[in-house]
Amino acid sequence: MKVVLAGAGNVANHLGPALQKSGHDILQVIGRSESLVKSLAKKLRTSHGCTFNDIRTDADAIILMVRDDSVKEYARLIPSGEFTIMHTSGAVSAGVFENKFANYGVLYPVQTFSKTEKVKMNDVPFCIEGSNKTSLNKIRKLISPVSEKIYQINEDDRKFIHISAVFASNFSNHMYTIADTLLKSRKINFEILKPLISQTAEKIKHISPKKAQTGPASRGDSGTVSNHLKWLKGQDEFREIYALLSKSIQNLNGPVL
Amino acid sequence: MKVVLAGAGNVANHLGPALQKSGHDILQVIGRSESLVKSLAKKLRTSHGCTFNDIRTDADAIILMVRDDSVKEYARLIPSGEFTIMHTSGAVSAGVFENKFANYGVLYPVQTFSKTEKVKMNDVPFCIEGSNKTSLNKIRKLISPVSEKIYQINEDDRKFIHISAVFASNFSNHMYTIADTLLKSRKINFEILKPLISQTAEKIKHISPKKAQTGPASRGDSGTVSNHLKWLKGQDEFREIYALLSKSIQNLNGPVL
Numbered sequence: 155m156k157v158v159l160a161g162a163g164n165v166a167n168h169l170g171p172a173l174q175k176s177g178h179d180i181l182q183v184i185g186r187s188e189s190l191v192k193s194l195a196k197k198l199r200t201s202h203g204c205t206f207n208d209i210r211t212d213a214d215a216i217i218l219m220v221r222d223d224s225v226k227e228y229a230r231l232i233p234s235g236e237f238t239i240m241h242t243s244g245a246v247s248a249g250v251f252e253n254k255f256a257n258y259g260v261l262y263p264v265q266t267f268s269k270t271e272k273v274k275m276n277d278v279p280f281c282i283e284g285s286n287k288t289s290l291n292k293i294r295k296l297i298s299p300v301s302e303k304i305y306q307i308n309e310d311d312r313k314f315i316h317i318s319a320v321f322a323s324n325f326s327n328h329m330y331t332i333a334d335t336l337l338k339s340r341k342i343n344f345e346i347l348k349p350l351i352s353q354t355a356e357k358i359k360h361i362s363p364k365k366a367q368t369g370p371a372s373r374g375d376s377g378t379v380s381n382h383l384k385w386l387k388g389q390d391e392f393r394e395i396y397a398l399l400s401k402s403i404q405n406l407n408g409p410v411l
Numbered sequence: 412m413k414v415v416l417a418g419a420g421n422v423a424n425h426l427g428p429a430l431q432k433s434g435h436d437i438l439q440v441i442g443r444s445e446s447l448v449k450s451l452a453k454k455l456r457t458s459h460g461c462t463f464n465d466i467r468t469d470a471d472a473i474i475l476m477v478r479d480d481s482v483k484e485y486a487r488l489i490p491s492g493e494f495t496i497m498h499t500s501g502a503v504s505a506g507v508f509e510n511k512f513a514n515y516g517v518l519y520p521v522q523t524f525s526k527t528e529k530v531k532m533n534d535v536p537f538c539i540e541g542s543n544k545t546s547l548n549k550i551r552k553l554i555s556p557v558s559e560k561i562y563q564i565n566e567d568d569r570k571f572i573h574i575s576a577v578f579a580s581n582f583s584n585h586m587y588t589i590a591d592t593l594l595k596s597r598k599i600n601f602e603i604l605k606p607l608i609s610q611t612a613e614k615i616k617h618i619s620p621k622k623a624q625t626g627p628a629s630r631g632d633s634g635t636v637s638n639h640l641k642w643l644k645g646q647d648e649f650r651e652i653y654a655l656l657s658k659s660i661q662n663l664n665g666p667v668l
Contacts, residue, residue: 164625222627222635245627245635265607266625271614277606305603314597315604317639317653318590322604323611324626325656326583331620331663333575340571346562347572347579348616349534350522354580355612357528359605363588368421368523369581370479370502378479378502382574391659396574398655399582402648406588 155296158210158237159183160228161219162190164267165242167197169219169300172275174198176299181210185220211235215296217242217261226250238289244316247309248283259284259293262312266323279303281312332392364407371400372407412553415467415494416440417485418476419447421524422499424454426476426557429532431455433556438467442477468492472553474499474518483507495546501573504566505540516541516550519569523580536560538569589649621664628657629664 155178159170162185174180183195183202195202203209209216211233218241220228225246232239238257241250244264251258260283265273280297282304284290290306297304307315330351334344357366370378379400386393412435416427419442431437440452440459452459460466466473468490475498477485482503489496495514498507501521508515517540522530537554539561541547547563554561564572587608591601614623627635636657643650 221630222632243635245632245638264603266611266614266623268614268618268623268625270618271610271623273610274606279603279606303606311597311599313638313642314593315599317642318593318599318604319607320626320639320653321586321593321649322590323607324624324628324660325652326586326608327611327615327620327624328656328660328663329578329583329586330615331624332659333579334620335663336571336575336578340568342568342572342575344615344619346521346536347575349531349536349560350576350580351583351612351615353528353530354523354584355608357523357525358584358587358601358608361525361527362601363584363591366523366525366528367581367584367588368525369577371581373478375479375502378500381502381570382577385570385574391662392578395582395655395659396577398652399585402589402652403581403585405648406585406592 155179155214155292156181156210156212157296158213158216159194159219160209160216160232161185162187162194163219163221164269165219165263166217167194167269168267168273168275169217169242169263170194170198172300173296178296178299181213182208184209206231206233209233211237213237215240215292222246229254238284238292240289240293244281244319245313248285252285255285257285257289257292259289260309260312261293261297262316264315264319266327276301277303279305281305281307281315283307283309283312332395336389336392367403367407369403371403374404412436412471412549413438413467413469414553415470415473416451416476417466417473417489418442419444419451420476420478421526422476422520423474424451424526425524425530425532426474426499426520427451427455429557430553435553435556438470439465441466463488463490466490468494470494472497472549479503486511495541495549497546497550501538501576502570505542509542512542514542514546514549516546517566517569518550518554519573521572521576523584533558534560536562538562538564538572540564540566540569589652593646593649624660624664626660628660631661 180200185191191202216239222243240259240261244262262281264279282293437457442448448459473496479500482498497516497518519538521536539550
């Protein structure tokens with residue numbers, strides 16, 4: 155399939171090479187940031203462009219991989235055509251395409267992408283939507299050589315999967331950042347927490363996260379919870395988070411007294 | 412070394428077998444819950460007792476593995492002797508032992524233990540403290556056949572490691588529980604988030620969590636953040652957590668605008 159990548163950020167840098175490796179023909183990388191676009195085009199040995207006038211409308215598929223806030227604007231800039239256009243956002247409606255394009259949809263990967271970190275693309279779940287049978291089939295055909303985990307999902311469910319992914323990934327990672335920040339304040343290496351972090355993520359493969367919960371809040375160790383809050387004095391934001399999440403653990407799991 | 416396990420919960424069920432496997436002689440399992448104590452003693456083919464009068468004071472080491480709130484009380488119930496006594500809590504002072512025992516300390520494993528989940532014990536970091544050289548050496552000798560990751564750490568640092576572990580593990584796991592709860596409310600299987608959770612925990616082995624951060628808050632996608640808050644209407648607790656953590660991500664990482 156002839157594919158145009160519109161965007162050259164983290165998603166494009168993982169999805170682009172995976173699509174090429176699985177046999178698709180990457181016609182072009184298009185985007186605003188010349189340095190990012192050039193770098194990805196070079197990696198894929200393909201051409202690039204920085205204005206939407208240059209876009210190859212003879213493509214079979216155009217994949218818009220830009221910030222959620224920019225999807226609408228980019229959709230306006232891309233000329234209409236026979237191709238199927240899709241975005242990769244978890245939160246943006248497919249409706250942003252409907253007034254201009256006949257064939258459109260969504261290709262949302264439920265994964266976190268950082269530039270330098272490898273991702274097993276065949277393990278990534280992809281949520282797909284299509285404006286009609288043609289576009290749905292095309293999106294499925296586009297992604298099926300990359301991953302077998304394809305979920306045809308409606309817009310409302312996708313949005314909830316996205317919110318859940320923010321909790322499970324972005325907020326979990328922020329908990330690691332807070333831990334790192336606290337350890338740094340005492341010159342302790344973050345290394346000491348790595349086995350714990352691995353084990354926490356590993357456990358939920360076999361038991362529900364509710365069953366996997368440990369720690370003072372879930373044990374009902376109220377003395378430790380209040381000591382922790384005392385020791386966090388002067389770190390108001392972390393204290394507020396600690397108090398709110400401890401309360402929430404007790405609300406959801408109930409203290410095991 | 413002759414060891415008494417005082418407690419038969421999650422920590423004892425992982426540490427006990429690891430100590431036995433590495434050559435120590437588990438003299439006894441002592442604790443209040445007869446069923447838990449019996450079950451662990453059976454697993455270790457050793458004797459058990461439910462009152463502290465029965466405790467074998469001819470042991471080299473007594474390891475108190477009970478809820479933080481109970482350490483003090485249990486220390487009061489155990490008769491004094493020549494052995495080295497230690498607790499495994501991250502948050503409790505070693506000072507709970509000082510009026511009664513000459514040789515005491517702390518053996519704090521930086522790990523989350525659930526009964527059914529296997530843990531690579533040789534990968535677990537142990538923070539140790541001792542009231543004197545004798546007890547410190549004994550605690551080191553006790554644990555060194557189990558794990559090579561032994562950190563001699565002072566009380567204040569241990570407390571901060573414990574708070575950090577609560578963020579990195581207990582609170583991260585709670586984020587998984589919230590995600591699971593949200594997905595369940597729409598009958599979506601939690602399975603869809605597992606590759607994402609693995610990858611999130613995997614990333615921080617190579618890059619700092621601050622660099623690994625992705626998602627709408629860190630991208631400065633304020634439209635998506637406010638949409639998510641809108642879609643969480645009626646889930647007041649989750650909304651509050653979402654808002655607080657998004658703000659905190661922006662405070663710590665700064666929005667990449």
